[in-house]
């Protein structure tokens with residue numbers, strides 16, 4: 052699956068993050084299956100609205116497996132109702148964050164957080180490492196091909212672990228070489244110099260504050276109102 | 280006279296933990312403002328080291344021991360940090376991927392300006408301006424890692440130039456680019472130079488670089504050994520420094536044309552109707568030699584990645600004793616095709632037969648007995664702690680370890696002195712030799728090399744050429760994938776030209792280069808020596824030379 | 826600061842490995858899926874970059890895996906705690922084996938407990954479900970930590986890592 056191209060919606064990434072956390076708080080505090088279902092339903096509706104349904108379906112498959120095992124464990128340990136609640140809560144929580152990450156790019160999140168005091172280095176590692184993931188994946192494929200071409204049977208999965216050095220040694224050494232070249236390139240463009248400015252603005256606007264205010268009130272009320 | 284924009288005075292340098300010999304030794308170099316300088320020299324002569332000394336990375340980032348002085352734009356590179364110097368000298372290093380670390384081209388161009396703390400408005404203005412100057416405006420929103428090699432170089436050039444440094448330095452900007460991309464980068468550099476920026480290019484491949492440059496410096500074992508106008512430097516014997524003059528220069532010299540001639544055009548203009556002495560070009564393999572039996576047959580192969588067709592209806596056969604060059608532009612599918620030879624990829628349609636066996640029915644391990652594949656990047660395969668183990672491991676896993684044959688290989692590739700060393704710590708050329716030997720360890724009948732000459736100097740190419748000849752004499756078939764048409768012309772008796780996933784031409788190098796339509800489709804340019812032969816000799820007769 | 830640039834570049838590379846390698850090394854064991862890559866990166870990060878960067882790396886890997894749609898919320902507690910603990914243990918002992926043990930305890934026990942709490946606060950008091958979580962987390966982290974130690978020796982032999990002198994992990 053590809054990462055989202057650009058952040059969606061009018062809100063600042065920080066607002067989206069806070070909203071998601073608030074919502075997660077609501078889910079965590081819900082103990083009723085009906086409420087959890089409602090909360091999950093709201094996420095699914097928003098996912099459809101954001102045009103992420105296809106990705107959601109894809110993502111859901113492994114999550115379903117995880118949830119099923121979780122369900123079985125809790126069913127064995129407790130009763131059906133607890134097992135259902137626990138599984139629903141797991142799905143709803145992870146889905147909330149799925150939606151957040153599919154609608155806000157890590158770059159935007161990182162850069163916006165820098166404005167709120169996150170050290171720039173951390174935002175840099177966040178956005179830059181995303182850039183290098185496809186490159187490293189390609190290197191891994193090339194290594195597998197190069198080794199298989201001379202008879203070392205490397206395949207993804209357990210075989211990759213059995214012939215671990217044949218994959219790990221070329222990968223690590225090239226990756227660290229790449230790191231060295233990256234460091235050189237960063238130095239050569241002034242990384243680490245004091246007084247960095249930013250090309251793009253991340254500002255909390257009125258909509259952001261209003262949405263946050265509404266959300267706090269709403270979630271607060273719901274947490275108090277909902278039956279336990 | 281104004282002060283030179285770059286000046287090194289009695290510069291000595293060696294790396295931390297490296298051997299005690301100097302890597303740069305007593306180096307005195309002055310570069311005038313507005314100059315276009317070419318720095319060349321064989322592998323390991325210290326070219327990249329010199330580049331890194333120009334913006335203070337050496338010694339600030341690498342450590343090591345530096346004596347003497349380097350001044351750039353009036354600033355001493357030891358006293359001023361790299362994060363200040365980069366605004367005075369822009370450097371583009373060789374590996375483009377490692378240097379592109381932003382998610383958009385726009386971000387890439389802005390990064391240096393952001394470091395310098397420019398105000399937002401000025402950053403955006405400058406990004407627009409520099410993108411326009413290098414003609415990459417249409418790429419601004421793209422992800423740099425998804426661009427072609429040539430485009431990536433242009434982005435790096437623009438990023439380096441964004442803070443308006445008076446000097447731009449490029450380390451091997453043309454390596455692994457096809458001719459169309461080389462031309463794009465060359466045009467951009469000439470344009471930048473015309474606007475007044477000092478341009479310094481480090482290159483092995485002289486034929487383009489000497490035409491653009493105003494001055495040339497030859498580096499050998501860390502010292503400047505020749506320096507002057509390209510014409511004057513090339514008039515001397517540079518082969519003893521591991522460099523090969525371009526074909527036009529060699530022919531001009533052989534014809535005693537007086538002034539050194541740099542380009543094919545001026546050579547043709549200067550010679551008039553003079554015909555070529557027959558022994559000028561190394562004899563090509565006699566054509567029409569009886570072919571051995573077919574070892575590899577590609578029958579109507581089609582292949583696609585995620586619905587995107589890469590190969591379509593590819594057909595050819597490879598015979599015993601043949602040396603075939605697979606040529607084509609960047610992204611034309613050459614690497615994808617050779618991965619079919621040993622079953623790493625299976626065709627969507629059609630068949631690949633190795634010694635009559637369909638690759639669909641045999642595993643890659645079984646096919647590895649017959650097909651040796653040497654990939655471009657030797658580092659992709661090294662994982663043992665000594666060269667000896669590294670060469671043996673393939674043969675051992677395949678169960679065809681043969682002591683005598685390995686001894687033969689070690690002698691053939693001159694690996695005796697390296698056997699107990701770690702393969703990771705060898706030089707680029709040495710690593711290549713180890714990977715060649717490793718590919719041959721299982722005694723495959725077919726040997727495939729992907730871009731064996733990238734970044735390698737002339738002595739290496741010459742040695743490789745000899746070696747390919749020996750392999751052919753043993754009855755093996757060799758496939759060479761390369762952008763280096765000079766090398767392909769010298770070594771291969773047959774070319775297969777790939778463009779748009781199809782074979783557009785198949786024949787002797789001259790036949791293929793004569794097919795202007797196919798060459799245009801593939802975006803390739805004939806070699807200098809071919810153009811000279813076409814213009815001056817009655818082409819064909821020349822090959823008959825002994 | 827000069828050395829800082831190198832450290833940050835290494836962090837970038839480690840994160841990229843952590844994300845890119847996981848589809849190649851994960852395989853199912855029973856009902857759980859074992860993915861040792863995260864813990865392998867944790868051990869390397871803890872030793873090369875120190876506790877805080879190791880933890881930040883783990884957090885970033887979790888964010889990216891979530892953004893790519895290949896990870897879930899559990900990636901956060903499953904990676905960050907072990908990385909932090911391994912980093913601190915290495916800082917005080919200067920011993921790579923202790924660091925690996927720190928990762929194993931941090932992920933296999935603390936991480937599993939926190940995950941259990943995150944997913945279903947109810948389960949905190951019930952030892953059995955937590956036991957299952959601990960077992961599956963332990964399987965991943967033990968394998969990953971062993972591979973991490975192997976990786977470290979590869980890098981040392983190739984000269985990219987010097988642990989004796991100068992490899993200070995102070996931030």
Ligand SMILES: Nc1ncnc2c1ncn2[C@@H]1O[C@H](COP(=O)(O)OP(=O)(O)OP(=O)(O)O)[C@@H](O)[C@H]1O
Nearest residue numbers: 294297302320321322323324325326327328329707
């Ligand atoms: N980081 C390093 N540490 C130690 N030695 C190095 C380092 N980089 C280069 N060297 C050594 O310094 C010498 C000069 O290397 P350099 O890379 O400058 O050569 P070059 O002329 O650029 O060669 P090439 O054409 O192969 O790129 C070589 O002997 C090389 O092994």
Ligand SMILES: Nc1ncnc2c1ncn2[C@@H]1O[C@H](COP(=O)(O)OP(=O)(O)OP(=O)(O)O)[C@@H](O)[C@H]1O
Nearest residue numbers: 584585589607608609610611612613614615616762
């Ligand atoms: N694993 C892959 N997944 C998707 N597309 C790929 C993959 N490998 C290659 N391609 C695409 O296939 C096309 C052919 O690639 P290939 O590497 O075979 O070209 P090439 O002729 O070897 O180019 P170069 O001269 O640059 O090495 C390119 O457009 C490339 O983007």
Ligand SMILES: [Mg+2]
Nearest residue numbers: 326327328450
């Ligand atoms: Mg070099």
Ligand SMILES: [Mg+2]
Nearest residue numbers: 613614615729
């Ligand atoms: Mg290729």
